[in-house]
Amino acid sequence: xxxxxxxxxxxxxxxxxxxxxxxxxxxxxxxxxxxxxxxxxxxxxxxxxxxxxxxxxxxxxxxxxxxxxxxxxxxxxxxxxxxxxxxxxxxxxxxxxxxxxxxxxxxxxxxxxxxxxxxxxxxxxxxxxxxxxxxxxxxxxxxxxxxxxxxxxxxxxxxxxxxxxxxxxxxxxxxxxxxxxxxxxxxxxxxxxxxxxxxxxxxxxxxxxxxxxxxxxxxxxxxxxxxxxxxxxxxxxxxxxx
Ligand code: IPE
Ligand code: IPE
Ligand code: MG
Numbered sequence: 276x277x278x279x280x281x282x283x284x285x286x287x288x289x290x291x292x293x294x295x296x297x298x299x300x301x302x303x304x305x306x307x308x309x310x311x312x313x314x315x316x317x318x319x320x321x322x323x324x325x326x327x328x329x330x331x332x333x334x335x336x337x338x339x340x341x342x343x344x345x346x347x348x349x350x351x352x353x354x355x356x357x358x359x360x361x362x363x364x365x366x367x368x369x370x371x372x373x374x375x376x377x378x379x380x381x382x383x384x385x386x387x388x389x390x391x392x393x394x395x396x397x398x399x400x401x402x403x404x405x406x407x408x409x410x411x412x413x414x415x416x417x418x419x420x421x422x423x424x425x426x427x428x429x430x431x432x433x434x435x436x437x438x439x440x441x442x443x444x445x446x447x448x449x450x451x452x453x454x455x456x457x458x459x460x461x462x463x464x465x466x467x468x469x470x471x472x473x474x475x476x477x478x479x480x481x482x483x484x485x486x487x488x489x490x491x492x493x494x495x496x497x498x499x500x501x502x503x504x505x506x507x508x509x510x511x512x513x514x515x516x517x
Protein backbone atom coordinates (compact mmCIF):
# COMPACT_ATOMS: atom_id res chain seq x y z
CA UNK A 276 0.00 0.00 0.00
CA UNK A 277 1.24 3.52 -0.83
CA UNK A 278 0.75 6.57 1.35
CA UNK A 279 1.70 10.21 0.98
CA UNK A 280 3.62 11.51 3.96
CA UNK A 281 4.99 15.06 4.04
CA UNK A 282 5.27 15.12 0.28
CA UNK A 283 6.91 11.67 -0.05
CA UNK A 284 5.08 8.69 -1.48
CA UNK A 285 5.90 5.81 0.84
CA UNK A 286 5.37 2.13 0.29
CA UNK A 287 3.91 0.94 3.59
CA UNK A 288 4.92 -2.58 4.70
CA UNK A 289 1.88 -4.80 5.12
CA UNK A 290 3.42 -6.63 8.06
CA UNK A 291 5.90 -5.27 10.61
CA UNK A 292 7.46 -7.52 13.25
CA UNK A 293 9.05 -5.87 16.28
CA UNK A 294 11.50 -7.14 18.89
CA UNK A 295 10.64 -4.64 21.58
CA UNK A 296 13.84 -4.48 23.54
CA UNK A 297 15.47 -2.13 26.04
CA UNK A 298 12.68 -1.68 28.62
CA UNK A 299 15.06 -2.59 31.45
CA UNK A 300 17.84 -0.24 30.35
CA UNK A 301 15.33 2.55 29.74
CA UNK A 302 14.12 2.24 33.37
CA UNK A 303 17.64 1.92 34.78
CA UNK A 304 18.70 5.17 33.10
CA UNK A 305 15.88 6.85 35.02
CA UNK A 306 16.74 5.19 38.33
CA UNK A 307 13.53 3.16 38.19
CA UNK A 308 12.90 -0.61 38.61
CA UNK A 309 12.89 -2.77 35.46
CA UNK A 310 9.17 -3.43 35.76
CA UNK A 311 8.50 0.29 35.39
CA UNK A 312 10.17 -0.01 31.99
CA UNK A 313 7.91 -2.95 31.13
CA UNK A 314 4.87 -0.89 32.07
CA UNK A 315 5.90 1.99 29.82
CA UNK A 316 6.75 -0.56 27.14
CA UNK A 317 3.24 -2.04 27.28
CA UNK A 318 1.68 1.44 26.98
CA UNK A 319 3.85 2.05 23.98
CA UNK A 320 2.59 -1.09 22.23
CA UNK A 321 -0.90 0.37 22.46
CA UNK A 322 0.24 3.68 20.97
CA UNK A 323 2.29 2.08 18.17
CA UNK A 324 -0.72 -0.07 17.18
CA UNK A 325 -2.68 3.10 16.49
CA UNK A 326 0.22 4.78 14.70
CA UNK A 327 0.86 1.73 12.55
CA UNK A 328 -2.82 1.44 11.68
CA UNK A 329 -2.98 5.16 10.76
CA UNK A 330 -0.07 4.60 8.41
CA UNK A 331 -1.79 1.65 6.73
CA UNK A 332 0.03 -1.31 8.29
CA UNK A 333 -2.16 -4.44 8.45
CA UNK A 334 -0.18 -6.76 10.73
CA UNK A 335 1.98 -5.93 13.72
CA UNK A 336 3.68 -8.83 15.48
CA UNK A 337 5.44 -8.00 18.73
CA UNK A 338 7.84 -10.12 20.77
CA UNK A 339 6.67 -9.63 24.34
CA UNK A 340 8.00 -12.68 26.22
CA UNK A 341 10.37 -15.36 24.98
CA UNK A 342 10.73 -19.00 26.00
CA UNK A 343 14.08 -17.90 27.49
CA UNK A 344 12.63 -15.01 29.49
CA UNK A 345 11.45 -17.41 32.27
CA UNK A 346 15.10 -17.40 33.39
CA UNK A 347 14.73 -13.84 34.68
CA UNK A 348 14.07 -13.22 38.40
CA UNK A 349 10.74 -14.41 39.81
CA UNK A 350 9.96 -10.79 40.65
CA UNK A 351 10.48 -9.60 37.08
CA UNK A 352 8.57 -12.51 35.50
CA UNK A 353 5.57 -12.06 37.79
CA UNK A 354 5.72 -8.30 37.19
CA UNK A 355 5.63 -8.83 33.43
CA UNK A 356 2.71 -11.28 33.75
CA UNK A 357 0.76 -8.78 35.87
CA UNK A 358 1.36 -6.02 33.34
CA UNK A 359 0.16 -8.40 30.66
CA UNK A 360 -3.02 -9.10 32.64
CA UNK A 361 -3.75 -5.37 32.98
CA UNK A 362 -2.90 -4.77 29.37
CA UNK A 363 -5.15 -7.53 28.02
CA UNK A 364 -7.96 -6.46 30.35
CA UNK A 365 -7.78 -2.86 29.21
CA UNK A 366 -8.01 -4.04 25.61
CA UNK A 367 -11.48 -5.43 26.30
CA UNK A 368 -12.89 -1.93 26.68
CA UNK A 369 -11.54 -0.37 23.50
CA UNK A 370 -10.90 -3.25 21.12
CA UNK A 371 -14.07 -2.63 19.12
CA UNK A 372 -13.42 1.12 18.88
CA UNK A 373 -9.84 0.51 17.71
CA UNK A 374 -10.93 -2.21 15.24
CA UNK A 375 -8.01 -4.36 16.40
CA UNK A 376 -7.82 -8.11 16.14
CA UNK A 377 -5.66 -9.58 18.90
CA UNK A 378 -3.90 -12.90 18.48
CA UNK A 379 -1.20 -14.74 20.39
CA UNK A 380 1.61 -16.97 19.14
CA UNK A 381 3.85 -19.15 21.29
CA UNK A 382 3.32 -22.09 23.60
CA UNK A 383 0.28 -21.15 25.64
CA UNK A 384 0.43 -24.24 27.86
CA UNK A 385 2.83 -22.54 30.27
CA UNK A 386 0.73 -19.37 30.65
CA UNK A 387 -1.56 -18.97 33.69
CA UNK A 388 -5.18 -20.08 33.21
CA UNK A 389 -6.64 -16.59 33.66
CA UNK A 390 -4.28 -15.19 31.02
CA UNK A 391 -5.29 -17.93 28.59
CA UNK A 392 -8.91 -17.14 29.32
CA UNK A 393 -8.34 -13.43 28.60
CA UNK A 394 -6.64 -14.30 25.31
CA UNK A 395 -9.64 -16.41 24.28
CA UNK A 396 -12.07 -13.66 25.28
CA UNK A 397 -10.16 -11.05 23.29
CA UNK A 398 -10.13 -13.27 20.25
CA UNK A 399 -13.88 -13.81 20.56
CA UNK A 400 -14.49 -10.05 20.91
CA UNK A 401 -12.21 -9.05 18.06
CA UNK A 402 -12.31 -11.77 15.46
CA UNK A 403 -14.63 -9.85 13.12
CA UNK A 404 -12.72 -6.56 13.36
CA UNK A 405 -11.22 -5.41 10.09
CA UNK A 406 -8.42 -3.15 11.38
CA UNK A 407 -4.89 -4.00 12.42
CA UNK A 408 -4.05 -7.55 13.48
CA UNK A 409 -1.90 -7.29 16.59
CA UNK A 410 -0.13 -10.55 17.31
CA UNK A 411 1.61 -10.87 20.66
CA UNK A 412 4.39 -13.46 20.91
CA UNK A 413 4.13 -14.91 24.42
CA UNK A 414 6.30 -17.73 25.70
CA UNK A 415 7.41 -17.73 22.09
CA UNK A 416 10.62 -19.21 20.71
CA UNK A 417 11.08 -19.99 17.07
CA UNK A 418 12.89 -23.27 17.69
CA UNK A 419 10.13 -24.32 20.06
CA UNK A 420 7.49 -23.37 17.47
CA UNK A 421 9.25 -25.38 14.75
CA UNK A 422 9.72 -28.33 17.12
CA UNK A 423 6.00 -28.35 17.97
CA UNK A 424 5.14 -28.15 14.26
CA UNK A 425 7.47 -31.04 13.38
CA UNK A 426 5.94 -33.14 16.12
CA UNK A 427 2.44 -32.56 14.72
CA UNK A 428 3.56 -33.24 11.17
CA UNK A 429 5.17 -36.50 12.33
CA UNK A 430 1.99 -37.55 14.14
CA UNK A 431 -0.21 -36.70 11.13
CA UNK A 432 2.15 -38.63 8.86
CA UNK A 433 2.24 -41.65 11.15
CA UNK A 434 -1.54 -41.69 11.39
CA UNK A 435 -1.88 -41.47 7.61
CA UNK A 436 -3.44 -37.99 7.39
CA UNK A 437 -0.58 -36.73 5.21
CA UNK A 438 1.96 -38.48 3.04
CA UNK A 439 5.68 -37.62 3.42
CA UNK A 440 5.75 -36.55 -0.25
CA UNK A 441 3.11 -33.89 0.44
CA UNK A 442 5.34 -32.08 2.95
CA UNK A 443 6.47 -28.85 1.31
CA UNK A 444 7.26 -25.31 2.46
CA UNK A 445 3.62 -24.24 2.34
CA UNK A 446 2.58 -27.18 4.46
CA UNK A 447 5.29 -26.49 7.03
CA UNK A 448 4.15 -22.84 7.20
CA UNK A 449 0.61 -24.02 7.81
CA UNK A 450 1.73 -25.97 10.90
CA UNK A 451 3.46 -22.96 12.44
CA UNK A 452 1.75 -20.67 14.99
CA UNK A 453 1.86 -17.90 12.36
CA UNK A 454 -0.23 -19.82 9.78
CA UNK A 455 -2.83 -17.00 9.63
CA UNK A 456 -0.44 -14.17 8.69
CA UNK A 457 1.79 -13.28 5.75
CA UNK A 458 5.55 -13.23 6.40
CA UNK A 459 6.84 -9.92 7.82
CA UNK A 460 8.08 -7.32 5.31
CA UNK A 461 10.05 -5.39 7.92
CA UNK A 462 11.63 -6.40 11.24
CA UNK A 463 12.46 -3.72 13.78
CA UNK A 464 14.64 -4.32 16.84
CA UNK A 465 15.07 -1.51 19.34
CA UNK A 466 17.84 -0.73 21.86
CA UNK A 467 20.87 -1.45 19.70
CA UNK A 468 21.04 -5.27 19.88
CA UNK A 469 21.80 -6.94 16.56
CA UNK A 470 20.39 -10.45 16.96
CA UNK A 471 17.14 -12.33 16.47
CA UNK A 472 16.90 -13.93 19.92
CA UNK A 473 14.94 -16.88 18.53
CA UNK A 474 12.23 -14.78 16.84
CA UNK A 475 10.38 -15.94 13.69
CA UNK A 476 13.42 -17.69 12.19
CA UNK A 477 11.43 -19.36 9.40
CA UNK A 478 9.18 -16.37 8.67
CA UNK A 479 11.98 -13.77 8.41
CA UNK A 480 13.75 -15.49 5.51
CA UNK A 481 13.29 -12.50 3.14
CA UNK A 482 12.43 -9.74 5.59
CA UNK A 483 14.28 -6.38 5.68
CA UNK A 484 15.91 -5.71 9.08
CA UNK A 485 16.00 -2.31 10.78
CA UNK A 486 17.94 -1.76 14.01
CA UNK A 487 17.79 1.36 16.13
CA UNK A 488 19.51 2.42 19.37
CA UNK A 489 16.26 3.89 20.69
CA UNK A 490 14.88 1.87 23.64
CA UNK A 491 11.36 0.50 23.19
CA UNK A 492 9.47 2.91 25.52
CA UNK A 493 10.87 5.84 23.46
CA UNK A 494 10.06 4.32 20.06
CA UNK A 495 7.32 6.62 18.76
CA UNK A 496 5.53 7.37 15.49
CA UNK A 497 8.46 9.44 14.23
CA UNK A 498 10.80 6.47 14.80
CA UNK A 499 8.32 4.17 13.08
CA UNK A 500 8.27 6.46 10.05
CA UNK A 501 12.10 6.45 10.02
CA UNK A 502 12.01 2.64 9.88
CA UNK A 503 9.50 2.76 7.01
CA UNK A 504 11.74 5.24 5.15
CA UNK A 505 14.62 2.80 5.57
CA UNK A 506 12.41 0.01 4.22
CA UNK A 507 11.60 2.16 1.19
CA UNK A 508 15.28 2.68 0.50
CA UNK A 509 15.97 -1.04 0.23
CA UNK A 510 16.19 -2.78 -3.09
CA UNK A 511 14.00 -5.82 -2.52
CA UNK A 512 15.02 -8.59 -4.90
CA UNK A 513 13.97 -11.83 -3.20
CA UNK A 514 16.94 -13.79 -4.50
CA UNK A 515 16.16 -13.17 -8.16
CA UNK A 516 18.00 -10.97 -10.64
CA UNK A 517 16.85 -7.42 -11.09
C1 IPE B 1 12.35 -6.18 26.46
O1 IPE B 1 13.09 -5.39 27.32
C2 IPE B 1 11.11 -6.73 27.07
C3 IPE B 1 11.19 -8.16 27.45
C4 IPE B 1 12.11 -8.99 27.09
C5 IPE B 1 10.10 -8.67 28.28
P1 IPE B 1 14.21 -6.02 28.23
O2 IPE B 1 13.63 -6.40 29.53
O3 IPE B 1 14.93 -7.10 27.51
O4 IPE B 1 15.18 -4.76 28.44
P2 IPE B 1 16.77 -4.78 28.50
O5 IPE B 1 17.25 -5.45 27.26
O6 IPE B 1 17.14 -5.54 29.74
O7 IPE B 1 17.13 -3.34 28.57
C1 IPE C 1 14.12 -10.75 23.20
O1 IPE C 1 14.66 -9.84 24.07
C2 IPE C 1 12.80 -11.22 23.71
C3 IPE C 1 11.79 -10.19 23.79
C4 IPE C 1 11.88 -8.96 23.34
C5 IPE C 1 10.58 -10.62 24.41
P1 IPE C 1 15.70 -10.27 25.21
O2 IPE C 1 16.19 -9.01 25.80
O3 IPE C 1 15.09 -11.26 26.11
O4 IPE C 1 16.81 -11.00 24.33
P2 IPE C 1 18.33 -11.27 24.64
O5 IPE C 1 18.36 -12.06 25.89
O6 IPE C 1 18.96 -9.94 24.80
O7 IPE C 1 18.83 -12.01 23.44
MG1 MG D 1 16.62 -7.19 26.36
